[in-house]
Structure formats: C-alpha cells, structure tokens
Amino acid sequence: MFNTVFPYLLSGISVGGQYALIAIGYTMVYGILRLINFAHGDVFMVAGIIMVYMAASGVPLLVCIPLVLLLTSLIGFAIERIAYKPLRTAPRMSVMISAIGVSYTLQNLVLYITGGLNQIYPTIPFISGSVTIGPATTKVVTVVTPILTIVLVFALVQLINHTKVGMAMRAVSKDFETSQLMGININRVISTTFVIGSFLAGVGSMLYFTNYTTVIQTSGAMPGLKAFVAAVFGGIGSIPGAVVGAFIIGIAENIIKGLDIILFKAGLIAKPMGLATFSDAFTFALLIVILAVKPTGLFGEKTIDKV
Amino acid sequence: MAKKKWDSASVLSALVILCLYAAVFIAEQLIPPTSMLFTVLKKGATYALVAVSMNLLNGFTGIFSLGQAGFMLIGAYTYAIFTVPIAQRAIVYQYYNGGVVQFTLPVFAAMLLAGLVAALFALLIGLPVLRLKSDYLAIATLGFAEIIRTVFQWDKLGPVTNGSNMLRLFPTFNDFNLRNAQGEITVYLSTLVPLLISGVCIAVIVLLINSTFGRALRAIKDDEIAAEAMGIRLSSHKQMAFCVSSFFAGIGGAMLAMYQTTVQAKSFTTAMTYEILLIVVIGGIGSVTGSCLSSFLFVACSEWWLRFLDQKQVIGGFEVPLLRNGFRLVVFSIIIMIVVLFFRQGIMGTRELPDLFRKRRSPAKGGEGK
Numbered sequence: 061m062f063n064t065v066f067p068y069l070l071s072g073i074s075v076g077g078q079y080a081l082i083a084i085g086y087t088m089v090y091g092i093l094r095l096i097n098f099a100h101g102d103v104f105m106v107a108g109i110i111m112v113y114m115a116a117s118g119v120p121l122l123v124c125i126p127l128v129l130l131l132t133s134l135i136g137f138a139i140e141r142i143a144y145k146p147l148r149t150a151p152r153m154s155v156m157i158s159a160i161g162v163s164y165t166l167q168n169l170v171l172y173i174t175g176g177l178n179q180i181y182p183t184i185p186f187i188s189g190s191v192t193i194g195p196a197t198t199k200v201v202t203v204v205t206p207i208l209t210i211v212l213v214f215a216l217v218q219l220i221n222h223t224k225v226g227m228a229m230r231a232v233s234k235d236f237e238t239s240q241l242m243g244i245n246i247n248r249v250i251s252t253t254f255v256i257g258s259f260l261a262g263v264g265s266m267l268y269f270t271n272y273t274t275v276i277q278t279s280g281a282m283p284g285l286k287a288f289v290a291a292v293f294g295g296i297g298s299i300p301g302a303v304v305g306a307f308i309i310g311i312a313e314n315i316i317k318g319l320d321i322i323l324f325k326a327g328l329i330a331k332p333m334g335l336a337t338f339s340d341a342f343t344f345a346l347l348i349v350i351l352a353v354k355p356t357g358l359f360g361e362k363t364i365d366k367v
Numbered sequence: 368m369a370k371k372k373w374d375s376a377s378v379l380s381a382l383v384i385l386c387l388y389a390a391v392f393i394a395e396q397l398i399p400p401t402s403m404l405f406t407v408l409k410k411g412a413t414y415a416l417v418a419v420s421m422n423l424l425n426g427f428t429g430i431f432s433l434g435q436a437g438f439m440l441i442g443a444y445t446y447a448i449f450t451v452p453i454a455q456r457a458i459v460y461q462y463y464n465g466g467v468v469q470f471t472l473p474v475f476a477a478m479l480l481a482g483l484v485a486a487l488f489a490l491l492i493g494l495p496v497l498r499l500k501s502d503y504l505a506i507a508t509l510g511f512a513e514i515i516r517t518v519f520q521w522d523k524l525g526p527v528t529n530g531s532n533m534l535r536l537f538p539t540f541n542d543f544n545l546r547n548a549q550g551e552i553t554v555y556l557s558t559l560v561p562l563l564i565s566g567v568c569i570a571v572i573v574l575l576i577n578s579t580f581g582r583a584l585r586a587i588k589d590d591e592i593a594a595e596a597m598g599i600r601l602s603s604h605k606q607m608a609f610c611v612s613s614f615f616a617g618i619g620g621a622m623l624a625m626y627q628t629t630v631q632a633k634s635f636t637t638a639m640t641y642e643i644l645l646i647v648v649i650g651g652i653g654s655v656t657g658s659c660l661s662s663f664l665f666v667a668c669s670e671w672w673l674r675f676l677d678q679k680q681v682i683g684g685f686e687v688p689l690l691r692n693g694f695r696l697v698v699f700s701i702i703i704m705i706v707v708l709f710f711r712q713g714i715m716g717t718r719e720l721p722d723l724f725r726k727r728r729s730p731a732k733g734g735e736g737k
Contacts, residue, residue, distance in 0.1 A: 096502050146708055152501060153431055154711055157648050160641050161707045165700035167638075172693035281637060285513070288506060334522035341517035344510030351507050352495035 064325045067196040068318040069311060074202040074271065076310025077209035081264030082287035083294075083302035084216065085136075085257025091233040091297035092253050095155050099139055099162035101284015103258050107132040107265040108181060108275040109170050115182035125184070129262045136258025137251055145247065163281075170277040178276050181269040188270055201270045206307075208267070212260065213303050220299070225252055233297060282340065286313070289347045295360025304358060309346070313339045376724040383720070384566070391562060395555040403671045405558045407663065409540055409626050410670065412565040415662035417619035418646045419569050419655050420612045425644070426653035426717075427576055428608040429588030430497070431505045433640050437512030438613040440635035441488055442481035442620025444519060447534040447630045448527060449477045455536040460529055467526040474538050478564070478621045485617025486610045488515075493609045497602065509637060519632040533631040540625050561622055568615050573655055575611065584608055649706050650713050657715030664714075669699060 082104055089097045111128045115121065143162045147155045187201040220226035228249045231239040240246050268283060269275055287302075290309045294301025315322070316339040320332040350357065391408065398404065417435060424430045449472040451459050460466035472480065496507045518524070520531040528534075543560040544552045575581050583604055586594040595601050624630045646665050650657030676695040680687045706713065 094502075096506060143704065143708065150711065153425070153652075154707070156431070156502060156505065157644065158704075158707050160644060161700070161704050164638075164641055164645065165697075165704055168693070168696035168700045172691075172697045175692060278638075285506075285509070285637075289510070292503070292506070337517055337521050341514040344514050347510045348495060348507050351499055351503055355499065355503065 061322075061326060063195040064318070064322050065315070066194060067198070068314045068322070070193065070196050070198055070202055072311030072314035073307065074198075074205045074310070075268075075314060076307035077205035078264045078268040078271070079283065079287045079290050079310050080209050080303040080306035081212065081260045081267070082283060083290040083306045084213070084299055085261050086288045087291040087294070087296055087299060087302040088229075088253050088257050090291065092229065092236075092250060093144070093155070094152065095144065095159065096288065097257075098156070098159040098284075099143075099166060100257065100261060101280040101282075101287070102163045102166040103132065103136055103139070103280070104261040104265045104268075104284060105275065105277065105280025106135060106166055106170060107258075107262040108269045108279065109174065109179065111266065111269070112179040112181060112275055113173075121182065121184060124182075125266065128266070129259055132262035132265075133255045133259045136254040136261075140251060140254040145250075167277045167281075174277065176277065178274040181273050181275055184266065184270055187267070199271060201267055205267045208263070209303070212263065213299065216256070216260075217299060219256075225249070229253060286340075286343050289343050292347060293350050293357055295357030298357070298359040301357055301359035309343055312346070313343060316342050374721075376721040379724045380720040388559065388562065388566070392559050395558050400555060400557065407667045407671055408558050409561050411663035411666040412561045413619055413622040413626055414643065414646060414666055415659040416565040416568050416622065417616055417643050418650065418658040418662050419572055420615035420619060421643055422647050422650075422652065422655065422658045423572055423576070423584075423615075424608060424612045425647060427581065427588060428584040428605065429591075430605060430609065431501050432508045432609070432612070433505045433637070433644070434492070434508030434512045434613075435616050435643050436635045436637065436639040437508075437515040438485040438489065438616035439620030439623060439639070440512070440515055440519060440632060441485045442617030443624035443630045443635070444528060444534070444620075444632070445481040445484045445617070446477045446621035446624050447537050449480060450474060450537040451534065452536065459534060459536055460526070462532060463525045463529065466529065474542070478618055481621040482614040482617040485620065486614040489610045489613030490606070493606050497605045497609060509640070512635070512637065512640065516632050516635055528632070531632065533629045534624075535629040537624070539628045561625070564618070564622065568618055569655065569659065572611075572615060576655070580604070580607070645703050645707075648713055649703065651715035651717060652713065653717040654713070654715040654719060656718070656720040657713055660714055669695070673698060 082100065085100050085103075086097060089095055089100070107128060110131055111124060114124045114128060119127070139162055143158045144155060147158055187199065187204050189200050190197055191200050191203060193203070220229060228239070228244045229252070231242065231244060232246060232249050236246070269279075272279075286309060287306060290306035291302045292305070293309065294303070294305030296302075317336050319335045320329075323329045323335075324332065395405065417439060421432070421435050424432045448466075448468055449470075452471060453469060456469070457465045471477075492508075492511050496504060496511065499507055519528050521528075522530050524530070540557045540561055543556045545554040545556060547553050576584075583594070583599045586597065586599055587601060587604060591601060620635075627634075642665075646661050647658055649665065650659070650661030673695045676690055676698055677692050678690065680690055
C-alpha cells in the first residue's frame, strides 16, 4: 500500500511546493490591492519561455538563471505600472478586466513568438538528474522543491516582519488610505509586492518546467488557477496559508491522479474508473466548498463590512 | 407610461433592425454562400447572444460571473446529444455502441432544452456560489466551468457525452436552407435564421431588462444594501438573473455547436469566457446594443479584416516586417488593452440604439428612466 501511494505523495509534495511559490504572488497582491491578478499564471509561463529562448541563444545556464529571475521581476513590475496603476481609482471590476486583458495579451504574444509550438525546457544540470528515495525514483527537483520553497518562504516572512518595506506592506494591506496619510509611498510598496511575487513565480517556473519539460502559451493558466485556489484555501492574504494550501492541493491532486491504481491495488475496485480525469476538477470543487463553508480560508482574517 | 412607449426613436431603431435583416436576406440570395461575410454574421450572431447574456449579469446585475463557457458547453452538448440522427449514432458513438440516447428532438425543441438544462445547472450552482462577493464569485464560477469541462470528458459518461471524442453529424445552420425535391437549395436561410434566433433571444432579454425585474437588478447593481432596504429580495433576484443568463448562454452554446458543426468539450476553455468578457467590455458594460455591435466587430476583425496580419505582405518590393502567424492576435490584444485602459466606456457606454436617435436628454426629464 505504502509503496503504491509513496510516489504520488512525493510528486504531490513537489508540485505543491511549485504551486506555493506561485500562490504567494497571488496572495500578496490580493492582500494589498484586493485584486485577483489573473495575469500571474502567465507571468509564470513567460518566465519559462524566456528561459527557453535564453538557453537556446547560447547563454550559459549559470548566467541564465539569475537573468531570467531579473527579467521576470521586471515584467511583473511593468505589468503593474502599465495595466493596474492607471486604474487605481477605478471600480474593482475594471482592474480585474484589465488583469484578464493582460493575461490574454501575454498568451497571444507568446503564441506569436513561439508559433504555438511546444518548447522544450532546457535541462538544469543540478536538479534534472534522477534520485531514488525508498520505493520511488524521481528527478532531483522533486526533493529540492519543498526545501527551496520552505527556505524562500522563511526568507519572505523575515522580510515582511522585520524590514521597513515589510512593515509598509503590512500597513498598506491593513488600510490603504491611512497608510498613505502616514507617508508611505503606496506605489513603491505595490511595485515591490509585484516584483517579489514575480520573482517567486520565476523560481517556481524553473522547478515546474524542469519537471514537465515543455512550455506552451497556455501552460501558465492551469497552475495559475490552482495556485490561486491554494491561496483562497489557505486564507487569502496569508502567506503561510497559501503555502499550506498549495501543499494540500498538490498532494490531493496527485493522489487522485493515481487513485485508480491505488484503489485497484487495495482491492477496493475491480477495474479502473478513469478517476484521474478529475484531478483538476477536484481543485475547483474544493474551492467552491471552501468558499461556501469558510470563505476566509484556513488562516484568513475575518473582515467586517461596514455599511 | 404605456402610451408613450413607442416614441419616434424606438420606431426608427426598429426600422433600422428590420432593414438590416432584409439586407442580410437579400445578400444571402445574391452572394455565394462561401463568402466570409456569412461566416462572420453566423458566428457574430452566436457571440452576440452570449455576450448579451453575460452583460445581463456583469453589466446589469453587477454579478461578475466567469462561467459562461461552462454554460455554453452544457447547451452545446445538450443540443448535439439530442439531435444526432438515429441513423448516424452508430458512427458518432463508435466507441460506445451507439450511445444510450436513442431518439432525436426537433432542432428548436433541442435548442430550448439546451437553454433549460443550462438554466438548471445554473440553479444548482447558484445556491452556493451566488452568496459570494465579487471576485470570489468570479473565481468560483470559473472553477465551475472547469469542473463541467472535466465531467463531460469523463469516460464513464461516454454513452451520453461520447467521452473526450467529438460529437458531430447533427443538424447545422446549413440545414435551415430550403431545398426543392431534387435537393437543390432554393432559398438561402442559413445566415438569416441564426440571426433571427439570436435577435429574438436578445429582444426577450431587452424586455426583461426594461421590466420591473430589470429595474430591480439595476438597483442591486448600484447598491445591494439600499436595494434590499427597498424590498428587493437579493437572493431570488440574483438567482433568477443567473438562471436567465445561463439559459441564453445555453442557447448560444447550441448555436455555437451548429456553427462549428462539431462539439468537443476541450474547446470550451476559460479563454472563451475571457473572449466574451472582452467583447462585453469593448461594447460597453451595461449596453445591449454595444455587446451586439462589438460581437460582430470582434468576430469580423479576428476572422476576416485582420487576417492579412497573419500572412507575409509585400508592398512595392518591401516585405513588411513582423507579419506572420499569430501577429493578428497580438495586434488584437493591444487594441483590447487600449480600450480597457483608456476607453473604459467602450463603444456605447450605457447607451442603447434608440438613444442614438434621441437628442441629448436634459437631466431634469430623466426621472422616468428609459
């Protein structure tokens, strides 16, 4: 039993870590702007595409990695400045539509550049090799991801709790207008948030695409949505919540992918049910249940609406 | 109030619409049916209906729903499942022994059923989802559309939905053409009928918007708490709006199935919902006329007018740079971003067709509304 479940559990933890890195971007932006940044999943995908093209143009990988992270952060910064900043006083629906527009634009831009073909992701030497843990053989990236995720999240939490920028971020997410009155440069805080979010999405994309090996213009949509669900599940605005939510969703999704085989080996079902189809649907079903039962998520703060 | 309903502007707009229909009918008899014009009109009619149904939620009720593709999928599948001719079922459902549904419905009955099934799903999904706030509601309806897409592809449902294989060979728009005994087409109606169907549906929505119910929806959009204080029951009104919108999205889905001649669940993606949302935004959130206009513009640009951007163009020996497959969509997205950022009113704002013929109303007389 354990031998059957273990490989799925392992890849679940790995995918969970990758979702966590994307989910942080969602949750931080939502915490501050109250905006679902629909384009975040596409920033993640664009990071993958930049890596493909940069590696193909002969830049050594060790230079590629920091350069990709830098460019991804810049893209996040630019998106905020171009598409969200002009709408700061507009109704929330307009900003969300703008986010959807950015997502549409990024996907079409990548479609144009790649010609709509799957791009093979370059192999990053240290994390692409195989490793055997107990009964399972996987890529090194599977093991590296959760560790790297925890380290990055720890660093981020330190940044938010113990630096001046972090304090400003917390203030802005508590009360937008008052923090402005206190002399906080709102635009700088928001830009920083987008840069951090995109940076983490860039790291996430390296880990994710090392695992899945191909990038296409739609690759960002599904991980993006799932990461958002993870952020909602953990309580939007809460970073530990997003991470816990992402791990739970990653594991649940992979267990469902293997549910047929697991149930079959356990003797509970006689023949495969095709349940693997539901691995994506489960995430969204979970979202609807969470929203209906406990909209604040696992660690979210309760908000009170004043009339 | 009832006496003053048909002022000259309304009559004039009715005439304009009638003339457009007549023009389409005449054009269809004269121009070869392979012309791009008809493709655009057919697809435009479909998108116009779906866009207006989405506008009913997003523009008039203030419910930001992103589930339109899911309801279209339900409509398209319902229509296709019940109209594939019995003789063809063995071919279509070749992996599932001809499927379980062994009867067919008339085309219009199947379309109606498509709407009703979509509305039923909306009723069920609305119970938990409509209590949510703006952006949570958006993401929950989006998730619902994704679930529907997966469920319809499930192998176990294959005898009904044909699994992940496509449904085909059902009646399409071309079957609306009148034929003589020899099977030759005598009167071309394949463009006019879809335009009529979508026109009738949109007219129903317009009547609904201008009724007491529609005014209640607008009150909800403006201020939920105030609307509730005025005695409008929020949950039942929202639920109703959601069902009506889904009903017409379902019919739109059935029309899309007829337009495409095949149905496959995997094509009803989130991107489709986004496209429709962008149509609504370009037309003006809260304007039915705007949604219709921008649907035809959107379809015409993407299928016809901007096609040249996808091919190499040589003007006087000079090859225009950048033009290759996909460039059309890039140009398109940039136009959309410009509209979203700088022309948030869209083409029409909240104005309707009759407003174009009226002189600017003085604010003092505006108490009656429309």
